[in-house]
Amino acid sequence: MEQTIDGYCWAADNTEDYRIAPFHILVSEGKVHADQSHIWHMKTLGKLADADPVLQTTGWRRIDLNSAADRKAVISWWMKHTDDGGEGLAFKPDAFTLRGDKGLIQPAMKVRGRDYLRIICSPDYDQPKNIERLGQRGLRRKFSLAEQEFKLGFEGLHRFVEALPLSKVRECALAVFALESEPVDPRL
Template sequence: MDLSDEASAAAAVAWWEQLTATGGEGMVLKPAEGLARGPRGLAQPALKCRGREYLRLIYGPEYTAPENLARLRQRRVRGKQSLALREFALGLEALYRFVEHEPLYRVHECVFGVLALESEPMDASL
């Protein structure tokens, strides 16, 4: 999808709407260049775009009520984004160490770092 092309974006939206209308969970968007950097460093590696029915399972049958949507829009997701970026960076570092034939314990340092981050308490519904 080319974000600068309205027709391309409209086609992607139509595809997603058809996918989720027929029971599909949604999609994951990733930058075309793979490893994207923004003004503050690494960009979020992926973004999940869930469909209405999937979100209904997560947030409850009344999640589309205006007061519930207003509450959902106020959630603070910065912590989860930060966690995802740190896990992604550690995964990349593990790959670099592996490709450079560093000792296995150096690769495992990164893997254990990801596992430690995974044990951090986080609101699963974000």
């Protein structure tokens, strides 16, 4: 069945209609790929998608945040994308992981569209009183949990690639599940 895939959802009447649109290659035989740039991941995934119809390329572009023209172009693209029903976009640095003075820096920043935020936050999230309330939410706990999950995930990948006993790999997965049970505002 020929179809254009735009966004995350489409009709899937049979298994041939399913697609996977990855944005990282976490591991391959004997190697964790956290040392590769985001551009490497996207180009390599593009080549894999050309060779395997189950893989769908994920749209991406490189922007220079110091360029007014690039910033204007990405804002224009984001507005059209979200006005057309897209969820939003994610900004990622070229390096897979970055460290700052305070440790690991968040690996991506999601920028959601208005319609998505209305579903998650409330239909009138953009009213001034609600914007103020949303801006006062404490995010430290959410960031801390996300960082712990990220580290545990990569520890599990390294254990898997190093062929440690599966029980050692599962320890990391179970720890992530335990962190997921921590009470945090799900809208964050």
